[in-house]
Amino acid sequence: MNTPWKHTTVLLDEAVSALFSNPDAPPNDPSAAEGTYVDATFGRGGHSRLILSRLGPNGHLIAFDKDLDALAEAATINDPRFSIRHQAFSHLGELPTASVAGVLLDLGISSPQIDNPARGFSFRFEGPLDMRMDTTRGQSVAQWLQEADINQIAEVIRDYGEERFAGSIAKAIVARRQERGPITSTTELAQLVADTVKTREQGQNPATRTFQAFRIFINAELEELQQALSASLEVLQPGGRLVVISFHSLEDRIVKQFIAKHAKDEYDRRAPFAVPKIMKLKALDRLKPSAAEVAGNPRSRSAIMRVAQRMAA
Numbered sequence: 001m002n003t004p005w006k007h008t009t010v011l012l013d014e015a016v017s018a019l020f021s022n023p024d025a026p027p028n029d030p031s032a033a034e035g036t037y038v039d040a041t042f043g044r045g046g047h048s049r050l051i052l053s054r055l056g057p058n059g060h061l062i063a064f065d066k067d068l069d070a071l072a073e074a075a076t077i078n079d080p081r082f083s084i085r086h087q088a089f090s091h092l093g094e095l096p097t098a099s100v101a102g103v104l105l106d107l108g109i110s111s112p113q114i115d116n117p118a119r120g121f122s123f124r125f126e127g128p129l130d131m132r133m134d135t136t137r138g139q140s141v142a143q144w145l146q147e148a149d150i151n152q153i154a155e156v157i158r159d160y161g162e163e164r165f166a167g168s169i170a171k172a173i174v175a176r177r178q179e180r181g182p183i184t185s186t187t188e189l190a191q192l193v194a195d196t197v198k199t200r201e202q203g204q205n206p207a208t209r210t211f212q213a214f215r216i217f218i219n220a221e222l223e224e225l226q227q228a229l230s231a232s233l234e235v236l237q238p239g240g241r242l243v244v245i246s247f248h249s250l251e252d253r254i255v256k257q258f259i260a261k262h263a264k265d266e267y268d269r270r271a272p273f274a275v276p277k278i279m280k281l282k283a284l285d286r287l288k289p290s291a292a293e294v295a296g297n298p299r300s301r302s303a304i305m306r307v308a309q310r311m312a313a
Contacts, residue, residue, distance in 0.1 A: 038103045120186050239309060289301065
């Protein structure tokens with residue numbers, strides 16, 4: 001699919017190598033990956049294409065994505081080992097129990113989504129205030145802001161954007177709505193936030209946290225992440241790998257705590273002599289992009305990749 005918006009996959013080789021228990025085996029080698037793997041965030045297919053290049057002839061790759069542009073890109077892959085579902089990765093649990101050898105989650109937003117003004121994700125471009133990953137479902141940010149009250153707006157900005165001026169921004173949004181009608185464009189929102197927030201971290205646009213908060217909220221990103229992580233425990237077979245790339249502290253905290261919780265034996269304090277629940281995951285690695293990758297792709301600078309392995313039930 002030819003578009004002016006390009007995407008550079010973050011931690012490409014590292015993530016795909018971590019997904020396989022024997023990452024160095026060539027596709028025609030008997031030890032090459034022959035199981036079912038999941039790219040739960042297809043995006044523009046960078047990880048999927050590399051997975052397919054290393055997958056054995058009897059392997060299979062299932063991708064998930066909500067974005068229609070991602071589905072169009074996936075349609076260009078002509079490989080019988082590949083299939084894609086127009087679903088959020090929270091539907092991961094619909095796969096059969098213990099049927100998957102590896103799950104990859106590359107969280108957040110892609111460069112084509114940010115750089116396409118029509119999607120409404122960026123405060124840098126004039127565009128409709130939408131921000132939905134799946135434009136066929138749900139409310140846009142503009143629609144939600146027409147109805148939400150001050151407390152709801154402030155809570156979203158505070159909880160999902162970690163914005164200390166959440167209350168002031170919420171009041172300004174509602175006042176603007178009452179005086180001149182609802183906010184409908186990205187630049188309107190960005191300017192309102194800039195006029196409201198008088199101090200900001202050096203080098204950061206005043207609207208950064210607010211835009212992040214509305215995007216995460218409108219797409220239920222954190223809730224879907226929690227569902228997908230829980231589902232991974234059910235669909236991964238013993239020895240299967242879980243690889244998650246996150247781009248901000250809210251996501252990474254959820255992933256870190258999930259792995260930590262399931263990477264230790266659980267004891268029931270109410271029944272001290274009961275047999276403990278055996279750990280379900282083994283933490284394998286934590287990795288950040290190299291200096292060279294960050295220099296070539298500055299948007300990778302905040303990425304953190306965590307890797308865990310499913311233990312025997």
